[in-house]
Amino acid sequence: MTHNIQILILGVTLGGVYALMASGLTLIFGVMGIVNLAHAAFMMIAAFIAYFAFQLFHLDPILSIVITMPVMFVVGIVVYRLLFARSVADTHKRGVLVLLTFALALTVEGTLGFLFSNIYRSTNPSYASKAILFGPYYLPEGQFYATLMSIALLVGLWAFLQYTRTGYAIRATMHNRTAAEVVGVNVDRISMFVFGIGMALAGASGSMLTFLFSFYPSKHWEFVAILLSLVVLGGMGSLLGALIGALLLSVIAAFVSAEFGPTWSPVTFYLALFVILLVRPQGLLGKRPEL
Amino acid sequence: MATSDTTVRATAPPAAGKRTLMTVLVVAALAFPLLQVVFGGLNYWLHMLLFVFMNIAIASSWNIIGGYAGYISLGHNVFFAIGGYAGAILFAYFGVSPFIAFPLCGLIAMAFGFLIGLITLRARGPTFIISTIALVLLTKILLDNWDYVGGTNGISLPLLELPVDLVKLPFYYLMLLLAVGAVYLSFRIRRSKFGLGLRAISQDETKAEVAGVPTRLYKTLAFALSGLFIGMAGALWGYYLTYLSPAIFLTILVGAKFVLMTILGGRGTVSGPVIGATLFIVANEFFVTQFGATALNIVATGLLLVLVLVFFPEGIVGTLKKSGHLPRMLDWD
Numbered sequence: 001m002t003h004n005i006q007i008l009i010l011g012v013t014l015g016g017v018y019a020l021m022a023s024g025l026t027l028i029f030g031v032m033g034i035v036n037l038a039h040a041a042f043m044m045i046a047a048f049i050a051y052f053a054f055q056l057f058h059l060d061p062i063l064s065i066v067i068t069m070p071v072m073f074v075v076g077i078v079v080y081r082l083l084f085a086r087s088v089a090d091t092h093k094r095g096v097l098v099l100l101t102f103a104l105a106l107t108v109e110g111t112l113g114f115l116f117s118n119i120y121r122s123t124n125p126s127y128a129s130k131a132i133l134f135g136p137y138y139l140p141e142g143q144f145y146a147t148l149m150s151i152a153l154l155v156g157l158w159a160f161l162q163y164t165r166t167g168y169a170i171r172a173t174m175h176n177r178t179a180a181e182v183v184g185v186n187v188d189r190i191s192m193f194v195f196g197i198g199m200a201l202a203g204a205s206g207s208m209l210t211f212l213f214s215f216y217p218s219k220h221w222e223f224v225a226i227l228l229s230l231v232v233l234g235g236m237g238s239l240l241g242a243l244i245g246a247l248l249l250s251v252i253a254a255f256v257s258a259e260f261g262p263t264w265s266p267v268t269f270y271l272a273l274f275v276i277l278l279v280r281p282q283g284l285l286g287k288r289p290e291l
Numbered sequence: 292m293a294t295s296d297t298t299v300r301a302t303a304p305p306a307a308g309k310r311t312l313m314t315v316l317v318v319a320a321l322a323f324p325l326l327q328v329v330f331g332g333l334n335y336w337l338h339m340l341l342f343v344f345m346n347i348a349i350a351s352s353w354n355i356i357g358g359y360a361g362y363i364s365l366g367h368n369v370f371f372a373i374g375g376y377a378g379a380i381l382f383a384y385f386g387v388s389p390f391i392a393f394p395l396c397g398l399i400a401m402a403f404g405f406l407i408g409l410i411t412l413r414a415r416g417p418t419f420i421i422s423t424i425a426l427v428l429l430t431k432i433l434l435d436n437w438d439y440v441g442g443t444n445g446i447s448l449p450l451l452e453l454p455v456d457l458v459k460l461p462f463y464y465l466m467l468l469l470a471v472g473a474v475y476l477s478f479r480i481r482r483s484k485f486g487l488g489l490r491a492i493s494q495d496e497t498k499a500e501v502a503g504v505p506t507r508l509y510k511t512l513a514f515a516l517s518g519l520f521i522g523m524a525g526a527l528w529g530y531y532l533t534y535l536s537p538a539i540f541l542t543i544l545v546g547a548k549f550v551l552m553t554i555l556g557g558r559g560t561v562s563g564p565v566i567g568a569t570l571f572i573v574a575n576e577f578f579v580t581q582f583g584a585t586a587l588n589i590v591a592t593g594l595l596l597v598l599v600l601v602f603f604p605e606g607i608v609g610t611l612k613k614s615g616h617l618p619r620m621l622d623w624d
Binding site: 109110114281 | 361363365410411413414416417418420421422424425426428429432433435436542543544547550554585586587588589590591592593594596597600601604
């Protein structure tokens with residue numbers, strides 16, 4: 001029992017970080033209707049920024065989000081302007097746009113691989129190797145702080161969507177793009193802004209993955225597949241769904257990992273994806289019938 | 292059925308130039324190895340050509356689901372791996388040469404395709420694309436941990452014992468056979484009621500369903516059929532390399548190249564994948580000899596795909612056809 005509760009704690013604390021990683025992905029899908037397969041590749045860019053900030057200037061990886069978030073926001077705006085602005089409104093081109101994000105992911109992966117080579121890296125701030133003990137249980141400090149920061153960012157995102165005019169416009173666009181446009185929402189600007197926010201969230205995730213996982217450029221496929229499975233489980237475009245999916249799958253993966261070894265942890269996510277497609281293709285909270 | 296057939300034929304009258312071109316190409320391809328037998332020293336060119344043939348077969352097959360039906364699969368190298376490993380197991384453990392077993396390997400890949408398709412094609416659009424990426428990663432982990440086929444270390448096959456000048460010839464002719472077979476299959480599908488249904492699905496699946504197209508069945512069949520020749524190619528390619536490992540067959544880059552070749556040529560057309568595969572393999576070979584098969588190769592593949600998607604989303608054949616500049620003999624639809 002103690003053993004199981006311990007695994008549950010580890011699963012939940014990692015789930016918070018997965019939820020942050022997936023939030024940008026699901027937000028962009030909700031507003032623009034495209035799955036950004038390059039999401040984790042952009043996380044890798046941020047991870048390298050955080051890594052070098054730590055190595056060269058001893059900047060704490062969690063604090064490095066003050067650099068990675070704005071940088072990735074700007075990158076997101078530029079990428080949106082260059083590649084997506086023209087065709088995002090055309091629903092027939094969405095298949096092509098997904099492919100475009102795929103091509104973008106390859107380009108980013110190859111560039112990072114060329115610049116920094118595919119060796120395993122991670123940052124080691126003092127808390128990464130410590131644990132908080134309470135009773136018979138322990139909580140790895142790194143995971144704990146990362147999850148706290150993730151929750152703080154997610155709450156901030158939720159409050160922004162809930163209580164600001166822009167957030168209101170974003171929710172309207174997610175709900176019905178055409179209707180939002182009719183009532184005067186500048187959906188193009190909203191899309192651009194949301195793409196920037198999504199990338200900024202990817203930036204924050206990238207900063208924190210540096211001390212939670214060892215990373216290398218081509219690892220982003222593993223990340224993106226994990227994120228996509230939990231987003232599909234939660235229902236594409238639903239933020240709450242992404243959170244539930246992240247916690248659920250992360251806990252299951254922690255148990256699988258404890259039982260069969262860490263190799264099989266990602267398999268949990270991939271298999272879950274196929275099970276969801278069999279049982280409930282639209283996901284837990286998804287409502288769009290065309291999915 | 293009859294009506295749709297006649298209308299399709301009426302818009303595309305049989306062109307003599309097309310048939311001549313095909314005959315010339317196939318006869319030249321059949322005759323080329325004679326130069327090797329007489330003069331020798333052409334092994335590099337035989338290698339390049341058989342690699343082109345294999346990729347023509349692969350791109351034409353991918354086109355069935357990714358082009359005609361509009362379901363973009365980023366994980367078709369899974370079929371390549373299934374065919375390859377089926378051939379390797381049959382050869383290493385049961386002594387059946389891939390030269391005999393390759394059709395069976397194709398059928399095995401197709402059967403897997405049918406089962407996988409039954410699950411993943413329940414989803415439309417983006418969710419399907421996601422499932423194909425997950426499929427590659429999942430298959431890689433499974434093969435990495437399957438000791439029967441050597442896990443991450445891979446599995447070695449015995450060398451084909453022929454004089455060095457002749458050793459590539461059986462592979463050359465079989466890959467040529469696959470290329471011709473896959474293009475013929477693609478052509479027949481394009482002209483059939485099945486192909487018409489697939490194109491209806493790619494236009495608007497809901498309307499297609501309302502109009503009476505059995506969409507689930509057609510999609511799943513198209514997915515399975517697209518695995519047939521890729522599986523056969525995998526079996527022959529594994530034997531050709533005499534070594535199979537998950538890292539060779541199951542990286543995202545391998546599947547990405549299948550997609551890029553087809554889109555470069557023009558997806559949804561019969562001649563597009565042929566032209567795309569040929570051009571891409573030549574360009575890729577040039578790139579690899581200049582810069583090596585490093586991370587730069589991934590950058591180049593990604594950038595080329597970005598450029599094609601932004602500027603020529605319909606590919607070479609599609610773009611030319613739209614503007615009316617496509618030479619008659621290259622229009623095989």
